[in-house]
Amino acid sequence: KAGVTQTPRYLIKTRGQQVTLSCSPISGHRSVSWYQQTPGQGLQFLFEYFSETQRNKGNFPGRFSGRQFSNSRSEMNVSTLELGDSALYLCASSWVPGLAGGLNNEQFFGPGTRLTVL
Amino acid sequence: KQEVTQIPAALSVPEGENLVLNCSFTDSAIYNLQWFRQDPGKGLTSLLLIQSSQREQTSGRLNASLDKSSGRSTLYIAASQPGDSATYLCAVRYNFNKFYFGSGTKLNVKP
Numbered sequence: 400k401a402g403v404t405q406t407p408r409y410l411i412k413t414r415g416q417q418v419t420l421s422c423s424p425i426s427g428h429r430s431v432s433w434y435q436q437t438p439g440q441g442l443q444f445l446f447e448y449f450s451e452t453q454r455n456k457g458n459f460p461g462r463f464s465g466r467q468f469s470n471s472r473s474e475m476n477v478s479t480l481e482l483g484d485s486a487l488y489l490c491a492s493s494w495v496p497g498l499a500g501g502l503n504n505e506q507f508f509g510p511g512t513r514l515t516v517l
Numbered sequence: 518k519q520e521v522t523q524i525p526a527a528l529s530v531p532e533g534e535n536l537v538l539n540c541s542f543t544d545s546a547i548y549n550l551q552w553f554r555q556d557p558g559k560g561l562t563s564l565l566l567i568q569s570s571q572r573e574q575t576s577g578r579l580n581a582s583l584d585k586s587s588g589r590s591t592l593y594i595a596a597s598q599p600g601d602s603a604t605y606l607c608a609v610r611y612n613f614n615k616f617y618f619g620s621g622t623k624l625n626v627k628p
Binding site: 403405432434441442443444447455457487489491505506507508509510511513 | 551553558559560561562563566606608612615616617618619620621
């Protein structure tokens, strides 16, 4: 079974530009979560999508947005890039069979997209 | 406010030693707790998942315990090897798929 894949693996952008990152979950997984990892702040939760709907959102500005498609693939977009957006962006997938049964699902992470903003 | 703390921040041990990594959380109403390993510049690899109703989980040389009432989890690594060198993160889940991560323990196992 293929793992979580993220594309691209590396990105270099300049301030003010926008960027779109993609995440393909493990086959059968319906939930995708996005995280930002920086040396100073560690791993921070961005948002989570399930069945094409955003279920949870972290404390990030509106420049950070996402969406999920019917095949569970997800994209996140960052507009008007700032230097501080340089980070490793990780997505994680899990299987959510039902509300109660989904509470204990294990998360599986992709390799991440390294974004550098110049 | 839910916070997750990991101690120590860094640990250096000689090969073959048994070691314990600690994770503490402020809100005991967790659904589960997951331990991960992260190699430099890479994603996270899941090591163990402990459900809120469980006390411990084992996988090979790894054993994770959970004490909800005291807000603590430990990851025990037996007979450490240089290949175990990595950053170990614990993540606590409170609702749906929103995890709170600790800042990690950077482990160096010296040959």
